[in-house]
Amino acid sequence: AQTVTQSQPEMSVQEAETVTLSCTYDxxxxxxxxFWYKQPPSRQMxxxxxxxxxxxxxxxxxxxxxxxxxxxxxxxxxxxxxQLGDAAMYFCAEGFSSNTGKLIFGQGTTLQVxx
Amino acid sequence: xxxxxxxxxxxVTEKGKDVELxxxxxxxxxxxxxxxxxxxxxxxxxxxxxxxxAPDKSGLPSDRFSAERTGGSVSTLTIxxxxxxxxxxxxxASSLTxxxxxxxxxxxxxxxxxTVL
Numbered sequence: 001a002q003t004v005t006q007s008q009p010e011m012s013v014q015e016a017e018t019v020t021l022s023c024t025y026d027x028x029x030x031x032x033x034x035f036w037y038k039q040p041p042s043r044q045m046x047x048x049x050x051x052x053x054x055x056x057x058x059x060x061x062x063x064x065x066x067x068x069x070x071x072x073x074x075x076x077x078x079x080x081x082x083q084l085g086d087a088a089m090y091f092c093a094e095g096f097s098s099n100t101g102k103l104i105f106g107q108g109t110t111l112q113v114x115x
Numbered sequence: 116x117x118x119x120x121x122x123x124x125x126x127v128t129e130k131g132k133d134v135e136l137x138x139x140x141x142x143x144x145x146x147x148x149x150x151x152x153x154x155x156x157x158x159x160x161x162x163x164x165x166x167x168x169a170p171d172k173s174g175l176p177s178d179r180f181s182a183e184r185t186g187g188s189v190s191t192l193t194i195x196x197x198x199x200x201x202x203x204x205x206x207x208a209s210s211l212t213x214x215x216x217x218x219x220x221x222x223x224x225x226x227x228x229x230t231v232l
Contacts, residue, residue, distance in 0.1 A: 043225045103160065
């Protein structure tokens with residue numbers, strides 16, 4: 001079975017500092033996509049960043065970037081210059097081109113940002 | 116434009132009762148997904164609709180769960196004879212086509228929090 005693991009239930013970071021959230025996945029598929037979603041207290045689910053497995057270059061969206069290590073099946077999220085609004089639960093997810101668009105999610109990491 | 120909406124936002128029911136949860140996808144989106152999020156857990160896929168194709172029901176946990184999508188738009192998730200273990204946040208998502216698999220961005224609704232007493 002495909003699994004996504006987030007080994008850090010909780011993380012904290014000082015405002016303006018950098019934090020990295022870890023994610024590992026387990027798949028035998030060759031064509032897949034990886035995602036980070038943010039879930040703030042408002043209960044929204046917001047797509048933060050997406051990485052295509054066939055791309056070697058790490059995806060970047062403003063202060064958010066990923067470290068995609070395909071051989072190690074690792075997909076960490078780096079948040080630079082952390083802001084109070086970054087406080088949320090972050091979910092890593094995986095999806096496959098050979099399948100419907102259903103996503104497999106990790107357990108989530110709660111990020112606290114300290115002023 | 117309007118995002119994905121779900122109703123009710125909260126639902127409290129007694130064990131054994133049936134419940135219906137509603138999802139209104141983004142206008143024009145042909146793909147619709149239902150997920151379940153138990154407390155402290157990630158989202159678990161339940162069912163997927165794409166256009167007029169047969170739905171992918173592979174994630175439904177039991178035959179007490181069913182879903183339909185009328186007119187290719189609004190979807191209803193029904194849980195019959197609810198049990199306490201059904202208590203969770205139920206989230207709906209939609210994407211533009213679904214034909215591109217996960218290359219289509221999924222937009223999530225705010226969820227319905229179901230509590231079964």
